[in-house]
Amino acid sequence: MSPHTDILKTLNPKVSDRDVEISFTGVSKTWGENHVLRGLDFDVRAGEKVSIIGPSGSGKTTILRILMTLETPDVGVVTVGGDVLWDAKPGVKNKETKQTIATRRKVGMVFQQFNLFPHMTVLENVIEAPIHVLGISKADAMERAVDLLELVGLQEHMKHTPPELSGGQQQRVAIARALAMRPQVMLFDEPTSALDPELIGEVLNVIRRLATTTNMTMLMVTHEMRFAQEISDRVVMFDKGVVVEQGPPEQLFKNPQQERTQRFLKAVNPY
């Protein structure tokens, strides 16, 4: 039995009323003349691991940011775990509600640039939100943080600050920090694209571990096609704010049906 089995088990959300975990219905987002999302309909099942691929500027990050409530949709309904996150009506300024704030807690996000708090130690980064948002005691938060840091292989660096760590280590801390909030949905926005090539593997290993041993719902934007193929239940090809094509990774990568997908895959991997 692996030493991390216990902490991994605590990451499993309760599977009640979690059939459809994430749903986008008719979601649009526009910046000026730039229609980033155009009436997007998109569902993710509870526990499903979904990778989003697509060309730059196609709206992949925007989808994650709407789920993390870092952007507000112009129109459309977004639900997480059966609760409404956004219910945006056309023609009015849509603001977050109490419901939005409550539902957001089910979601955790790992950013391309890590976004750790550089003036706090690794341990402080991980315990901050559990103590001040979940109301956990400091002792309990620390105990769990230590377990999570051990899971991502950084227990020795607890007392360091993020600027003292490599990019790969920082991103693993960021993953532990997000996990500490017990999210049932984890979002990853190109988690390795800011890393030196030799540091990518250590981060992917942690994500793979989470994907294969927990039943968290995971939504990942990535350019690592091989990794997406390996860990995803489903891959979604995205372009110009709409889903072009989706399916199991073998099918989408080996036998893409849409011309747009074929062109994109050829462009990212010409051999």
Add this chain to the structure above:
Amino acid sequence: MTIWDTNFAISIIPILLEGFWLTIQITFFSFLISLVVGLLVAIIRFLKIPVVSLIFDFYVSFLRGTPLLVQAYVAYFVLPQIGLTFDALPTGIVVLGLNYSAYTAEVYRAGIEQLPKGQWEASRALSLPPMRTWVRIVVPQAVRPIIPVLGNYLIMMFKDSAILSSITIIELMGTALQIGSNFYRYLEPITIAGLLYLIISFPCSLLIRRLEQRFVPTH
């Protein structure tokens, strides 16, 4: 009558030191006010609350756009005419502190604006409440790079506190002026007062130059 009377100079040192001590106390409390009020003003302006933020924009423009001496006169000589009378010392401390809050507010603003967007987004993604985000994430990171600038304002404030002698506060400058008018000798008290200001401000500015090299932003 000699130009410089050393015996006279020595005899007035104890009383000048008393004024000097008051100057230091005034500077301390005024600086505290400017740090706290300046931060609050900066945050309110940053939040862009309708009307309220506009009022504080005006607050900053007004305090920066009029001389400290005028502000001190208004607070001490004009306000009593509309029924608001305060003692000179607290009035002086508050006027000096509020005057400088307009400057520290701008400095804090720069500190807050240099914070990468990702820090706000991470706080939001972790659902940290706004208050906690300000106290634990934003302010500590905003303050660090501006410590040297705040230090410079502390020195300027220390020297500007001399203006408060004009509203009857007998701090260092006030003491020197009083000695001058009592004995008809200005050279010794003013010279010693000047030296006392220098004794503090010169080493402090050297210290701040050191700090400037240390407090580079961590991003």
